[in-house]
Amino acid sequence: MAEKGRNDRIMQLVRDVENVAKQLRTEIRKRVEETGILKRWEATANQLRKQAATVAAQVEKYAREVRQELERSHKSKAKSTARPKAASRPKRSASKPAASPM
Numbered sequence: 001m002a003e004k005g006r007n008d009r010i011m012q013l014v015r016d017v018e019n020v021a022k023q024l025r026t027e028i029r030k031r032v033e034e035t036g037i038l039k040r041w042e043a044t045a046n047q048l049r050k051q052a053a054t055v056a057a058q059v060e061k062y063a064r065e066v067r068q069e070l071e072r073s074h075k076s077k078a079k080s081t082a083r084p085k086a087a088s089r090p091k092r093s094a095s096k097p098a099a100s101p102m
Helices: 002-035 037-081
Strands: none
Touching: 002 037
């Protein structure tokens, strides 16, 4: 019987701790809402997201411009290094031996 009484007291103590924790959580939530901290955090988070999106767009724009500039540069170098084919010269005939100086 003593065991049952001890378990009942432990269970009651656990329920009391749970209730106090619940009340504490509710009280903290109310006080945070009163201060407006959450709204400021949300506003700050939204502002940071917008700024990050702006930065990402700028990086994308500059990367595209660099790529296009490199492609233009590469195309102009390829055009300037490509030589037109030279006109073919008539071939020497192999039947005439070259004159030797001896």
